[in-house]
Amino acid sequence: MTDIDVIDDVRAFNRFYTxxxxxxxxxxxxxxxxxxxxxxxxxxxxxQYISATELNRELGLDPAYLxxxxxxxxQTGLIDSxxxxxxxxxxxxxxxxxxxxxxxxxxxxxxxxxxGELQHLDEAGTQDLVRSMQTIxxxxxxEAAASPVVLRPHRIGDMGWIIERQSVAYTHEYAWxxxxxxxxxxxAGKFIAHFNPQREYCxxxxxxGERLGSVLVxxxxxxxxxxxxxxxxxxARGLGLGRRLVDECVQFARASGYRTLxxxxxxxxxxxxxxxxxxxxKLVAEEKHQLFGPACIGQTWxxxxxxxxxxxxxxxxxxxGAIRQ
Numbered sequence: 001m002t003d004i005d006v007i008d009d010v011r012a013f014n015r016f017y018t019x020x021x022x023x024x025x026x027x028x029x030x031x032x033x034x035x036x037x038x039x040x041x042x043x044x045x046x047x048q049y050i051s052a053t054e055l056n057r058e059l060g061l062d063p064a065y066l067x068x069x070x071x072x073x074x075q076t077g078l079i080d081s082x083x084x085x086x087x088x089x090x091x092x093x094x095x096x097x098x099x100x101x102x103x104x105x106x107x108x109x110x111x112x113x114x115x116g117e118l119q120h121l122d123e124a125g126t127q128d129l130v131r132s133m134q135t136i137x138x139x140x141x142x143e144a145a146a147s148p149v150v151l152r153p154h155r156i157g158d159m160g161w162i163i164e165r166q167s168v169a170y171t172h173e174y175a176w177x178x179x180x181x182x183x184x185x186x187x188a189g190k191f192i193a194h195f196n197p198q199r200e201y202c203x204x205x206x207x208x209g210e211r212l213g214s215v216l217v218x219x220x221x222x223x224x225x226x227x228x229x230x231x232x233x234x235x236a237r238g239l240g241l242g243r244r245l246v247d248e249c250v251q252f253a254r255a256s257g258y259r260t261l262x263x264x265x266x267x268x269x270x271x272x273x274x275x276x277x278x279x280x281x282k283l284v285a286e287e288k289h290q291l292f293g294p295a296c297i298g299q300t301w302x303x304x305x306x307x308x309x310x311x312x313x314x315x316x317x318x319x320x321g322a323i324r325q
Contacts, residue, residue, distance in 0.1 A: 020117065029109040036061070038106050040069055044079060044095045045103025051092050078102060134208065139235055147208045149241060151248060154202035154216075159188040162214050166231045174268060176292035183291075187228050191218055199225075201252050205232075205241055212236035215245040217252055223259035225249075230263075230272055242275045250279060254305045261305055267297040276301050280308065 028038045043055060056066050070093065073079045078099035081091040095103065118126060167181035191200065196219060205213035213232040220226040227249045232242055253261045263281070265272055281301040289298050 029106065029113060031106065031109070033106070036065075037069055037072075040066070041073070041078065041095075041099065041103050042106065044073075044093060045100050045107075047095075049082070049092050049094055055093065073099065135210070149205050149207045149212060149236075149239075151203045151205055151245070154204055154214075158202070158204050158211070158214070159192055161211055162229055162231065163188055165211075165233065166229065169231070169234075170292075174292075175294055180292040184229065187218075191216055191228070194219075199256055203245055203248050205236065205245065213241055213245060215249055217249045217256075217261075220262060223257075225253040225256070225258040225261050227253075227261055227263040230275075237271070242272065243278065246275050246279050250303065250305070250308075254308065259304070259306050261303040263301050265299050265301065267299055273299070273301075279303065 027033065028035045031038070033041065039059065040055070040061075043059065044050065052066065052070060056063055059066075070079065074081075077096055080094050080096055082094050083091065118129075121129065163181065163185050166184050170176045170180055191202065199219045200217055202216035203214060204211055211233070213230075213236050215230040216228050218226045218228050227246070230242065230245060250261060261281075263276065265276070267273070267286075281303045283299055284302050285300040287298050289296055291298075
C-alpha cells in the first residue's frame with residue numbers, strides 16, 4: 001500500500017466517522033450549539049474553573065473565535081468570571097449552575113446517541129470497537145497520557161510474533177529477503193527448544209495488551225551471553241524503550257554471572273547501533289556480506305560486563321528471572 005493509499009483510506013474513514021456522529025449538521029445533537037461550542041462548554045463544565053488562555057491552549061482554537069464564544073456564553077448566563085486566586089490581576093472562567101446543567105445535558109444527549117449506534121453490536125464486537133479506537137488514539141497522539149509500557153517474560157505465541165513482525169519490518173525498511181526471516185526463526189526456535197531460565201531471558205514490551213517490542217539474552221557458551229532480536233514496533237520508537245530493553249539485558253547478563261555480552265548486527269541499523277554504543281558496547285569485528293540480499297556490513301559488538309561500575313547493574317533488579325516493575 002502506497003503513502004497515497006494510506007492517506008486516502010484515512011480520509012475516507014474521517015468522512016465516514018464525521019457523518020456517523022452527525023458532526024456536519026448545523027446544530028450539534030439537534031441543539032442550538034455548534035460542535036466547537038459544545039466542546040468548549042463541555043471543558044468548562046468538566047473543569048469548573050479554567051483561564052481562557054489555558055482553555056485556548058488545550059483546544060487549539062483561534063483566540064478571536066474563542067473570545068466570541070465566551071462572550072456569547074456570558075450573555076446567556078452559562079459562564080462567569082472570577083478573580084484568579086493565584087493572581088488577582090487575572091480572571092478565571094467559572095461555569096454557572098445553568099452552564100453546568102447545560103453541559104451535563106449535552107453529555108447525556110451524546111451518550112444516548114452513541115448507545116443507539118452500539119446497540120446492534122454484541123459484547124465481542126463492542127470490545128473490538130473500543131480496542132480499535134484506543135489504537136487509533138495511541139497511534140495519532142503519541143504525547144497523550146497512556147498506560148505505562150511493562151516488560152514481561154515471553155509466553156506461548158510471542159516467538160511467532162517476533163519472527164513475523166521483525167521479518168516484515170526489515171523487509172519493508174531494508175528490502176531484506178526471506179533469508180533474514182529464516183535467521184530470526186532459527187534464533188527464536190533454538191531459544192525455545194533449549195531455554196534455560198537461569199541463564200536466558202526474553203523480554204516482551206507491552207502496553208494495554210499490545211506487544212510493542214522484544215529482546216532476548218541467550219547463552220553464548222561459557223562466560224559469554226548473546227543479546228538477540230532487539231525489535232521495536234514503529235509507534236514505539238523514539239520513546240527510550242530500546243535503551244530500556246538493552247539495559248535489562250545488561251543487568252540480567254551480569255547478574256547471571258556472564259563476563260561478556262555480545263551481539264551481531266548490521267551497519268544500516270543505525271538506531272540500534274546508537275543504543276549499543278551509548279550502553280558501552282565496543283565494535284570488535286566487521287565483515288561484508290549479502291546474506292539478506294542487499295550488500296551489508298555485519299558487525300560484532302561486545303560489552304565487558306566485569307568492567308562496568310557496580311552501580312550500573314543493580315543486583316536486586318533481576319531475581320529468578322522475574323522483572324521488578
